[in-house]
Amino acid sequence: MSELTLLVLRIGFLILLWAFVFAIVYALRSDLFGQKVRRLPAQNGQSAASAPVVAASAAAPAAAASAAATAPIARTSAPAATADDDEPQAEPPARRLVITSGAKEGMELELGDDQLTIGRSADSGLVIRDDYTSTHHARLMLWSDQWMIQDLDSTNGTFLNGKRVSIPTPVPLNTPVSIGTTTFELRR
């Protein structure tokens, strides 16, 4: 075994070690540098409320620059580019669920892209334990950027703005949804 081979091997080993460290850092990038997906809609929502023209023009270069962006970013920037349309479907979906009355009034949780199940059972995403809630009571689903509420044949019903929900129904922003003694709203 020549000196040169050993030298190459030992430098190679150090490179392997660092490659491993960087592989982990790369896999963790969303964790270390923050999630882009969650922050963009919030910025768009705030600026769109104050000055929609600015938001649309600001979103245009961002959309152009993000040619290599991942799918969720592309999806959220696309509706922002067409924000001057009045279609409610084109707006980014709600990102927060805020409890407006009930035992945990004022609590809120962030909505992801997955569905959120609501019910008494411990495997629900939002567990509500009171006398009126069924084990699997309802679920919130994201259908083409619109949150829909579906009642899962609950005993005491799910109420959207006071009306009992029987088929999957779109949930507009800031509209009370009641399950048992708990009422929540979706906000951006």
Place this chain on the structure above:
Amino acid sequence: MPPTSPEGAAATQASPEPTFTRSIAITVRQPSKLRNLELVLLLVALGIGGTALALVQLGVNGELDPGVLWQASALGMLALGMHVALRIVARDADPFILPIATTLNALGIAMIYRIDLARGDSGWESLGIRQMVWTAIAMVIALAVIVVIRNHRVLARYRYIAMLAGIVLLLLPMLPGIGLTLNGARLWIQLGSFTFQPGEIAKIALAIFFAGYLVTARDSLSLVGRRVLGLQLPRARDLGPILIIWVAAMAVLIFQRDLGTSLLYFGLFIVMIYVSTGRLSWVLIGLGLFLGGAAVASRTLTYVEGRFAAWLDSFNPEVYDAQGGSYQLVQGLFGMAQGGLVGTGLGQGRPTITPLAESDYIITALGEELGLVGLFAILGLYLLFVARGFRIGFNGTDDFGRLLAVGLSFVVVLQVFVVVGGVTRVIPLTGLTTPFLAAGGSALVANWIIAALLLRLSDEVRHQPRLVVDE
């Protein structure tokens, strides 16, 4: 019969419900992205371990010895078995902990094996073989922990038993007959030819106790008390537990003659109390108590005094030549200087000049042969491991789990700081083990249990409800 009738009614009411829920339960098994990522990283980790062993053999003997490589590949199979078990029992566990722990463990084995080769040890007397056997034992125990503890909140129920177990384990080496004094510290127990350091397991038990205790006691620790100079001072009666832990830490310092362990226990408690209450005053009180105790100890206890002298004045010939002086520390520094930026290469340095190069000074041995570049990669791996632990705590849904994750990660980070800081003359040298790297079975078992608990906690996070509304 009044007692049975409500149950009967409940049973008839409940009976239609399970069939209903079962009919709508969705049982699609999604491919587990996290586990696939873990598998890729684990294969890289095993590659690093195998390469390190092969390089050691090439560097020392100039040829490969397949025997040890076969034994190491058996360990690799065990790590893969652990990965397969995680696929079944903890599918959503963190994918980075197992590969990082495996890499560090493998690097440690390679370095210890290298020191064996330099000393000419082989067979059961060699530390490398023992370290491999202990790794296997530790991994099996970690696997058992993951399988048996399906819900970490069970541990909260046993918090006072954990406290008792922790204190008993701490005091066990002081019992005459089984206690064993090695290198001046009375930390080991000996049963036949089998030695064990019970303090290593005690740190896990104490982390469980602190987490359970602080969840219930933190309101009285954080909200009550007077404000003095902008600091919220706790009431005298709330100081009780912190004083008990301080006394225990000082007892270890004085009677077992171990500075590092007492620093570890007390630091763990201070960090967990700070995380649970958010009060800076606790940190200041704790640091004041420890520094006060250590200052008194450095004046009165000769071995602590010697450590301070070796730290402050290492290159003084009198200190260097003294019994228990700075010879070992300075040899470690010379080793790292010899390694320089890229190191001498595995198997090509002379790490055995430093006494205890396989345990306390494994960092300087690795620094000599892998250089600053390699040492920083190792420190980077520790950083990532601990960052994952803190992230698991941050994402946790219940306070006990959060505190436990933070406490267990802090045990690891404090050990790394104390050991690496000690051998590089940042702080006085104290005898703690480098997690996963240093030779020592009890430390390996304890650190693998910590890894297992972190895996279990991270798996729970994704199964928990996002929000619970309880009447």
